[in-house]
Amino acid sequence: MTDPNVSYPAELYVRLYERGRRRLRARESETVQVAAAFLDRDGVINNKGHYVNRPADFELLPGVGDAIRRLNEASVPVVVVTNQGGVAMEYLSIEDLDDIQDRMDEDLAALGAHVDAVYGALAYPEGTLRALRKESLYRKPAAGMLYQAADDLGIDLAASTMVGDTSTDIAAGKSAGCRTILVRTGFAGRDGRAEVHPDHVVADLSAAVDLILGPPDSA
């Protein structure tokens, strides 16, 4: 799914879909940068805070398909940025992660929605896999995944929005200069890892998309 001409470090999982790949190929000539929606996965798109290590663990939250479809219809690139330190801990393999992402794609497609790219941070300082046992600039609260996506896809970070359910999501978004929205699904900001002040706090992804798209034209 990734472009064979682009290589990424082993600690970064990347999946680019049709539009993501097209933007990657066009980035040399593309001068207009776009505003994207960066979405955390667990607790924003799916599930309520527990770990997702198998496709059967994955369950879309209510309203998410409709919310992402509205972003698709507005041509806002949807970029998933997800910490997957469970790979470093050997709770799941890259193949498991692929299978889970396939499940996400299928569930969203059934609702007429799709994402444009997925970035996953695989390293974890206490990991059991030696190659991934380290601090990582890609792992939120660091903003490496957002910077990589911006570089790959021609994204204007200052015009973009990060939506997450934890303080680490908000910290990463702020660090990259994005607008930040905390949703009350998943951990609902009560992960206790850092004190952060999101620009907005809303009920769920659907309400976040309302903010991202703004009021409908009254033409």
Ligand SMILES: [Mg+2]
């Ligand atoms: Mg989360």
